[in-house]
Amino acid sequence: xxxxxIPVPPDSPFPLENLPFGIGCRxxxxxxxxxxxxxxxxxxxxxxxxxxxxxxxxLRRGTFATGRLNDHLAAGPEVWSAVRARLLDVLTDPxxxxxxxxxxxxxxxxxxxLPVETLDYVDFYSSLHHAxxxxxxxxxxxxxxxxxxxxxxxxxxxxxxxLVPDGTDIVRPGGxxxxxxxxxxxxxxxxxxxxxxxxxxxxxxxxGHPPVAADASDHLYGMCLVNDWSARDIQxxxxxxxxxxLGKSFATSVSPWLxxxxxxxxxxxxxxxxxPPVAGYLRTDEPWAIDLHLEVLVESAVMREAGxxxxxxxxxxxxxxxxxxxxxxxxxxxxxxxxxxxxxxxSGTVSGPEPGTEGSFIELARAGERPxxxxxxxxxxxxxxxxxxxxxxxxxxxxxPRIGLGEVSGTIVPSPGG
Amino acid sequence: xxxxxIPVPPDSPFPLENLPFGIGCRxxxxxxxxxxxxxxxxxxxxxxxxxxxxxxxxLRRGTFATGRLNDHLAAGPEVWSAVRARLLDVLTDPxxxxxxxxxxxxxxxxxxxLPVETLDYVDFYSSLHHAxxxxxxxxxxxxxxxxxxxxxxxxxxxxxxxLVPDGTDIVRPGGxxxxxxxxxxxxxxxxxxxxxxxxxxxxxxxxGHPPVAADASDHLYGMCLVNDWSARDIQxxxxxxxxxxLGKSFATSVSPWLxxxxxxxxxxxxxxxxxPPVAGYLRTDEPWAIDLHLEVLVESAVMREAGxxxxxxxxxxxxxxxxxxxxxxxxxxxxxxxxxxxxxxxSGTVSGPEPGTEGSFIELARAGERPxxxxxxxxxxxxxxxxxxxxxxxxxxxxxPRIGLGEVSGTIVPSPGG
Numbered sequence: 001x002x003x004x005x006i007p008v009p010p011d012s013p014f015p016l017e018n019l020p021f022g023i024g025c026r027x028x029x030x031x032x033x034x035x036x037x038x039x040x041x042x043x044x045x046x047x048x049x050x051x052x053x054x055x056x057x058x059l060r061r062g063t064f065a066t067g068r069l070n071d072h073l074a075a076g077p078e079v080w081s082a083v084r085a086r087l088l089d090v091l092t093d094p095x096x097x098x099x100x101x102x103x104x105x106x107x108x109x110x111x112x113x114l115p116v117e118t119l120d121y122v123d124f125y126s127s128l129h130h131a132x133x134x135x136x137x138x139x140x141x142x143x144x145x146x147x148x149x150x151x152x153x154x155x156x157x158x159x160x161x162x163l164v165p166d167g168t169d170i171v172r173p174g175g176x177x178x179x180x181x182x183x184x185x186x187x188x189x190x191x192x193x194x195x196x197x198x199x200x201x202x203x204x205x206x207x208g209h210p211p212v213a214a215d216a217s218d219h220l221y222g223m224c225l226v227n228d229w230s231a232r233d234i235q236x237x238x239x240x241x242x243x244x245x246l247g248k249s250f251a252t253s254v255s256p257w258l259x260x261x262x263x264x265x266x267x268x269x270x271x272x273x274x275x276p277p278v279a280g281y282l283r284t285d286e287p288w289a290i291d292l293h294l295e296v297l298v299e300s301a302v303m304r305e306a307g308x309x310x311x312x313x314x315x316x317x318x319x320x321x322x323x324x325x326x327x328x329x330x331x332x333x334x335x336x337x338x339x340x341x342x343x344x345x346x347s348g349t350v351s352g353p354e355p356g357t358e359g360s361f362i363e364l365a366r367a368g369e370r371p372x373x374x375x376x377x378x379x380x381x382x383x384x385x386x387x388x389x390x391x392x393x394x395x396x397x398x399x400x401p402r403i404g405l406g407e408v409s410g411t412i413v414p415s416p417g418g
Numbered sequence: 419x420x421x422x423x424i425p426v427p428p429d430s431p432f433p434l435e436n437l438p439f440g441i442g443c444r445x446x447x448x449x450x451x452x453x454x455x456x457x458x459x460x461x462x463x464x465x466x467x468x469x470x471x472x473x474x475x476x477l478r479r480g481t482f483a484t485g486r487l488n489d490h491l492a493a494g495p496e497v498w499s500a501v502r503a504r505l506l507d508v509l510t511d512p513x514x515x516x517x518x519x520x521x522x523x524x525x526x527x528x529x530x531x532l533p534v535e536t537l538d539y540v541d542f543y544s545s546l547h548h549a550x551x552x553x554x555x556x557x558x559x560x561x562x563x564x565x566x567x568x569x570x571x572x573x574x575x576x577x578x579x580x581l582v583p584d585g586t587d588i589v590r591p592g593g594x595x596x597x598x599x600x601x602x603x604x605x606x607x608x609x610x611x612x613x614x615x616x617x618x619x620x621x622x623x624x625x626g627h628p629p630v631a632a633d634a635s636d637h638l639y640g641m642c643l644v645n646d647w648s649a650r651d652i653q654x655x656x657x658x659x660x661x662x663x664l665g666k667s668f669a670t671s672v673s674p675w676l677x678x679x680x681x682x683x684x685x686x687x688x689x690x691x692x693x694p695p696v697a698g699y700l701r702t703d704e705p706w707a708i709d710l711h712l713e714v715l716v717e718s719a720v721m722r723e724a725g726x727x728x729x730x731x732x733x734x735x736x737x738x739x740x741x742x743x744x745x746x747x748x749x750x751x752x753x754x755x756x757x758x759x760x761x762x763x764x765s766g767t768v769s770g771p772e773p774g775t776e777g778s779f780i781e782l783a784r785a786g787e788r789p790x791x792x793x794x795x796x797x798x799x800x801x802x803x804x805x806x807x808x809x810x811x812x813x814x815x816x817x818x819p820r821i822g823l824g825e826v827s828g829t830i831v832p833s834p835g836g
Contacts, residue, residue: 119537120579125660138659146658151601152594156660157575157667161538162755171625173753176570176697183569185697185752207589209834234753240564241556242543242574243661249575250753279594279603334603335591335652335664336834337580416627416754 005097006104008039013394013404014107017266019087020222020257020406021045021069024112026105032113034064034072036087037257037406040107043091047103053090057082068117069258073202073221074341080202080221084262112256114165115224116200116342121163122332123196123228123248123346124155126323128272130351133363138236150276153323153331155348158228159249163344166256166408172385172415173250175234187415188231191383194349195296195359195391196226197318197405199325200258201343210333212281216288216326219339223264223290223325225255225391225408226346232362232382254344255391255408263403267291267395271324281330288324292405293317294350294393296359301386302376310390311375314364316357318350318393385414420506423515424522426457431812431822432525435684437505438640438675438824439463439487442530444523450531452482452490454505455675455824458525461509465521471508475500486535487676491620491639492759498620498639502680530674532583533642534618534760539581539670540750541614541646541662541764542573544741546690548769551781556654568694571741571749573766576646577667581762584674584826590803590833591668593652605833606649609801612767613714613777613809615736615823616644617743618676619761628751630699634706634744637757641682641708641743643673643809643826644764650780650800672762673809673826681821685709685813689742699748706742710823711735712768712811714777719804720794728808729793732782734768734775736811803832 008015014037022042025032035042045064048054058079063071072083090096125131128145131154135144148154172191176183202221205211211219228248235247271289294317297310328345349359358364361382365372371379383389389412393405426433432455440460443450453460463482466472476497481489490501508514543549546563549572553562566572582588590609594601620639623629629637646666653665689707712735715728746763767777776782779800783790789797801807807830811823 120577122663148594148601148655148658152656154656154660154663156663157577159538159575159755160578161758161761171754174628175753176566183566183697185699210592231753237566238570238572239659239661240566241657241661242541242572243657243659245540245572245574246749246753246755249750249755279601281603331664332667335593335649335668336589337577337664337667340579343579 002092004091005094006038006041006091011397011402012039013402013406014038015401016088016091017401018259018263018403019084020259021072022112022115022256022258023068024110024256027109027111031065032067034069035110037107038091041104042107042110044103048090048100053086054083057086059083069115070117070342073116073200076203077218080260081262084260112166114163114254115256115258118160118163118342118344119340121158121160121344122155123158123348124153124323124328125348126153126321126328127348127351128322129353130349130359130363133351133358137362137367150274151278153328155328156243158252162249163252163254165254168251168253168410169413170229170251170410171413173231173234174415174417175231175246176237177233178237183237187417188233190232191412192230192232192361193296193389194228194230195294195314196228196346196349197292197393198224198226198254199328199345200224201339201341204340205333205338207336207338210336211330213284213326213330216329220261220325220329222258222260223405224258225393225405227253227389227391227408227410228346229253253408253410255406257406259403259405264290264395267403269319272320272322281334282327284326288326289319289321290395291319292393292395297390297392298374298380299388300374300376300378300384303374304388306376308375313372314356314358316350316352316359321347321350383412385412387412420510422509423512424456424459424509429815429820430457431820431824432456433819434506434509435819436677436681436821437502438677439490440530440533440674440676441486442528442674445527445529449483450485452487453528455525456509459522460525460528462521466508466518471504472501475504477501487533488535488760491534491618494621495636498678499680502678530584532581532672533674533676536578536581536760536762537758539576539578539762540573541576541766542571542741542746543766544571544739544746545766545769546740547771548767548777548781551769551776555780555785568692569696571746573746574661576670580667581670581672583672586669586671586828587831588647588669588828589831591649591652592833592835593649593664594655595651596655601655605835606651608650609830610648610650610779611714611807612646612648613712613732614644614646614764614767615710615811616642616672617746617763618642619757619759622758623751623756625754625756628754629748631702631744631748634747638679638743638747640676640678641823642676643811643823645671645807645809645826645828646764647671671826671828673824675824677821677823682708682813685821687737690738690740699752700745702744706744707737707739708813709737710811710813715808715810716792716798717806718792718794718796718802721792722806724794726793731790732774732776734770734777736768739765739768801830803830805830
């Protein structure tokens with residue numbers, strides 16, 4: 001590994017090979033700007049910009065001072081690569097150590113916001129195992145996969161206005177659920193998570209002939225973690241025939257550090273073979289699956305008070321997702337719909353085929369039949385007030401540089417309705 | 419009627435009692451500002467603001483120069499009423515005629531844009547007749563209404579980024595449809611409209627204890643017309659289990675003149691009795707149904723060339739919608755979701771119980787079984803390339819001032835894929 005003037009702990013999710021960007025300010029005060037995460041530290045990108053570090057990159061001055069990454073993402077792949085190359089230079093140039101010392105902050109001293117402004121948010125349903133698991137739970141007597149599932153990446157629009165940053169408390173939603181067979185308004189009793197990976201649009205698309213999956217690299221910037229909190233009882237009562245709505249729209253948590261596809265390039269792998277073959281607009285020659293490791297951890301209020309570390313309830317992988325980010329993108333625009341910088345596509349719940357690899361409690365606990373044990377001696381079928389859920393994700397490790405997506409977490413707080 | 423210094427033709431949709439706001443610029447050139455429609459004219463609200471007309475209203479200077487109505491809508495009900503009162507003064511004060519002459523434009527010389535920036539768009543399904551008609555078409559052997567329908571206003575999130583202004587050409591969308599039982603990508607063969615009325619949020623809502631339907635007047639600003647263009651073949655293949663997606667997301671047309679609930683106040687009527695009774699958060703004491711008349715007109719390319727006027731294919735009413743705008747609002751926020759200024763709730767297709775009162779071609783033509791005759795001698799089951807569809811809506815008339823929503827139109831152009 002190259003020498004850097006900021007130390008990077010071994011196996012850090014944020015080594016020189018990663019360089020994810022986020023938006024934040026120093027908790028002690030200061031402007032909200034873009035940062036690049038680096039080991040246990042972060043470097044103020046606006047400060048570097050002011051110093052002329054990016055002068056040769058084509059980046060417009062002030063791009064990192066707008067309080068969102070959208071302006072950088074809109075600049076396109078050449079600028080993204082040039083900025084990344086300059087960061088590699090600066091972080092390995094010992095002469096920068098003094099000149100840029102005041103641009104560096106400890107990461108844990110930053111207050112992070114949403115990395116991008118997202119104007120349209122689409123949630124997909126792209127894990128074969130998840131779709132099969134849910135199909136079996138909800139339609140036990142039928143083929144778990146509906147006839148369209150292998151032909152197109154099923155998805156729906158979510159509520160962009162309730163995307164929330166890491167650490168935001170999740171208020172238990174109220175809604176109409178069936179209680180003893182009759183709809184009754186009250187706090188959800190089946191509050192769940194969905195472990196997902198999000199893809200963020202860099203360069204939007206204009207009206208006209210839509211781009212196809214093979215064009216995705218011209219448009220997609222990078223990835224983050226997404227927790228699509230879900231109230232299963234509200235969702236079950238409302239979702240026919242127009243899909244999920246209030247069961248999802250109360251909050252969706254997004255991780256702070258956006259990892260570029262350039263950083264993830266060494267971890268692109270072939271997606272599972274699609275059978276039947278998909279339509280032309282969904283085909284790619286390049287591999288577009290991403291070999292990510294993902295984890296779900298839970299910390300109850302009791303564990304937190306007792307100092308018991310968060311407990312891993314699921315370990316799973318992203319590499320065998322049936323539909324790739326490139327295909328999700330191509331599908332969104334196939335009908336002529338435009339996309340804008342910052343648009344977010346969440347993958348859908350990432351679940352594997354074995355017990356303990358599912359990305360939601362409804363799957364992990366078999367809709368309540370197999371409660372999950374926590375180290376405080378309690379069990380969970382769904383989430384209790386006070387529970388904190390942490391999603392983690394990374395590529396690499398085990399001797400190769402770890403390209404971490406970092407974490408996203410949220411703590412359940414009681415419904416204001418009681 | 420009071421005397422005004424700008425003449426208003428009899429039965430104009432935009433008399434002194436209406437005063438809808440829109441965003442536009444003079445086609446001959448000039449800044450994009452807010453206008454108030456008045457008879458065949460419109461008055462530049464930014465010009466009035468610059469003249470100090472709104473000095474006593476609490477309106478922030480420059481509100482009408484931002485290229486969207488959001489800033490005015492965010493100002494709240496007291497400012498809305500005060501601005502309206504000042505406009506009534508100015509338009510009936512003969513001394514304004516000379517002083518404000520250059521603020522006046524003919525409406526047909528304006529190029530109108532979207533009236534508001536909408537960050538989240540929800541499409542409902544609130545007409546009992548429409549839901550029943552579609553249920554019969556899609557599930558002929560079952561109860562046409564699903565068990566949730568009378569308990570909550572069913573809805574889903576649409577794509578905010580493809581809301582388009584009046585007059586925007588609608589490109590026939592491509593997508594996967596079943597052809598001889600197999601999915602095939604190609605231009606939609608069942609392109610349809612949905613006649614809807616939109617409600618726009620003025621004052622957004624913060625996290626915390628959600629407002630209820632009885633609070634809606636504090637938040638909702640006004641109404642517009644919405645054409646939720648729909649590709650029925652794409653929709654039919656994709657929509658299970660997560661709802662409509664590409665069958666809708668290619669374009670949704672929004673009318674240019676936003677009519678305030680203050681102007682519509684004389685036309686509020688009791689909604690149909692809801693049985694079973696709805697949950698508390700959905701109840702209102704005030705009447706919240708709006709007695710609007712609605713029309714769908716079609717003009718084929720042949721009719722246009724031959725100078726044949728657009729042909730009315732549907733006349734219907736909005737007063738008997740099962741779910742009201744106040745209930746739609748309360749439902750969106752019931753789970754704690756926030757709303758923002760400019761958020762749009764579309765009513766869902768407005769259909770009546772009799773033939774010729776349906777708000778979509780799939781209903782009017784019984785899914786292709788009863789083609790609609792056009793005056794050029796052709797018939798339609800769905801839309802042809804070149805067809806222009808115009809939606810019109812108004813309250814009043816017949817001796818009372820007409821409170822017009824104006825029109826929204828779009829012309830179908832061929833798919834770029836051929």
